[in-house]
Amino acid sequence: MQTLSRAAMAARVAQDIPEGWYVNLGIGIPTMVADHVGADREVIFHSENGVLGMGPAPPADQIDPWLINAGKQHVTLLRGGAYVHHADSFAMIRGGHLDLCVLGAFEVAENGDIANWATSENDTAPAVGGAMDLAAGAKRLWVVMEHTTKDGRSKLARRCSYPLTAVGAVKRVFTNMAVLDILADGFHVVEMAEGLTREALMAATDAALHF
Amino acid sequence: MQTLSRAAMAARVAQDIPEGWYVNLGIGIPTMVADHVGADREVIFHSENGVLGMGPAPPADQIDPWLINAGKQHVTLLRGGAYVHHADSFAMIRGGHLDLCVLGAFEVAENGDIANWATSENDTAPAVGGAMDLAAGAKRLWVVMEHTTKDGRSKLARRCSYPLTAVGAVKRVFTNMAVLDILADGFHVVEMAEGLTREALMAATDAALHF
């Protein structure tokens, strides 16, 4: 069985993003998605800290120390980009102007709930950042994550066990094993990693799967 | 008895505006106030349509057709001025950032109520503009108006008879007869037009006066 690398997962997400979308990418694998949107498509990336039209990381000798993304990495601004303040930036998010947000997650449930900010109710000093705003605000929320935890537990669940980031928000999940849509009746498998059997996918998933 | 001209009323208001205040002037006599703030004092004028740091009317041959005030008159922008959109402009108003708003009025009551937008409950198509936002939002609301209507009725009243613009908002009233502060117990006469007697002022006023 062949599961996808992190880069391949990012590439798979990128494949589904059409030209012209406004997209916000979360930290981790989502950030890598931008590198896989080819030059044939104009996609406009947004960063919570007030950057619209964000471009790739600059070469080390061309870093602008004033220009970072929400992950605090140095980035660039494309021609046509704009800077706004935090309230305007989140107006774009909350107002439903982003076509897509891609986040990582600890868990995604078959009802579209997502948990990606705290691993326990008693977490010391949990950190939420812009995740709740993005999950509730973007037109579409996709999640890209490993299908299981390091110790083999399914990250797709009937119900989330961790504190929620948003209720019923996730529309599509990209894992190293499969792409799944979330519809009213739960997870629908759109495609599977090459060589993976339905049985293996079901065994790795703690929720019902529709094929 | 000597009552004040419109220009003299505007000049009297201007006299009470200290350097550094942010001020919005309503249509009519209030607009004339700006002409009476001397060059010795920097006062920053705001217009609802997104002009902060508004200057005087330009000479006819220097009109910028794109630059008008809330009264739709051509104005200028001082050095240090800024343009903002309507939501930001009213954030300045509603957020209490204006030190002063000066409005005209149909009536001002001894409890600080102001009526300046509609003369009847059944007014056809009454027009409110920014008056309610300004009256409720500015740090101080002053009114400048004739003391009586053309047919001699007092515009200072125990209670307003016309539809209200704002409740308990007026702090000071400048008329052609007197300057009055509104305190918890009603109108307090700060000064009177030269030669005017207390009796004459009381006769012209349909509310109790404290001297």
Next chain:
Amino acid sequence: MIDKRVQSMAEAMAGIADGATVLIGGFGSVGQPNALLEGLIEQGARDLICVANNAGTGHTGLARLMELGRVRRMICTFPRSVGSVVFEELYRAGNIELEIVPQGTLAERMRAAGAGIPAFYTATAAGTQLARGKEVREIGGRTYVLEHALPGDVALVEAWRADRWGNLTFRSSGRNFNPVMAMAGRLTIVQSQHMAELGELDPEGIGTPGIFVDRVLHVPCGDPTG
């Protein structure tokens, strides 16, 4: 390539439906999307709810749209401008509905729509007849009125410069309601005096980022008059 520029008025107006709520930028004669209003007259949509600061003047643009019986309801702050003859007559005859909204509340309701805020509290109009029928609440000892977001199906905007991503700059007091309406429109259509190449507009000084804009038509119509 993302290209929000359209080449004809017909293309700019495509899809505006009967019954639409149309947000119309401008304050006084400055920053008014006059060409788009003429386009809307031509396009034919009716039973419209129009949102603008004023209720039209003379017999062109918004006033003409009303005169043709295409406006069911007007939401504005100041219908009684000099020259609002068409509106006055329709209103007196009971042939148009009117919702008067304080100017700052109007701007904020549209900003709220654009920013995903369904409702907010404001002190404006508290204790006045414009608060009648609205929920009020004491917060911190002061009385506030609950106001709801006012989204538009369509926003008609005039800009000074625009690029193909739909980034806009405005000129002087031509900014006014335009950026707020651009945010609040589900379909935001712009007429721009000038077009700019991508990258020409200073990213620090863009009045409306392209994310709020759907279509841009180049209309070099010159200075406002009146």
Next chain:
Amino acid sequence: MIDKRVQSMAEAMAGIADGATVLIGGFGSVGQPNALLEGLIEQGARDLICVANNAGTGHTGLARLMELGRVRRMICTFPRSVGSVVFEELYRAGNIELEIVPQGTLAERMRAAGAGIPAFYTATAAGTQLARGKEVREIGGRTYVLEHALPGDVALVEAWRADRWGNLTFRSSGRNFNPVMAMAGRLTIVQSQHMAELGELDPEGIGTPGIFVDRVLHVPCGDPTG
């Protein structure tokens, strides 16, 4: 002559009281008012409520203020940054209070404070533990949480350029929370990399109009590091 420029840090910090709510601009190391934070450490105010995106890093600035026991409560979105060692230790020991707010809600609560909106509804956090104890309401079939304005007694802001009226421009992602906090602060204190003559800043591109600013200190501290 209006002149909001101050000549010393002591003058900039004058009047900040114990117990004050202090809004602190910046996101990451960009746009942080580091000099003003050092000034606040020197100034001595204690029992502070600090509002910032993060909870300080290393042992300088906000982290140092905490380490000195001067911060009673932290309101932020992301306390757990790399290097938030001081906060983590204080928090674990129960020596500092924490209020976690979603980033957009934090920005909007301050924008609301600056705009005279005492409270607003948002879908952010609805159905999550961050909505616990908060009023919720269905509007148009969706569940929203009521959030309240968050004003500051003081706002500490970093700008790129400033003039004597307090007009500010920002540089690139150094804008972030700064203009929002400038609006929300009852006393807004700015450190600016550069000073401009009145009229030098383009009136179309001012990030924060001077009406929101009380004091400006020229601090040419150079590029952000880290």
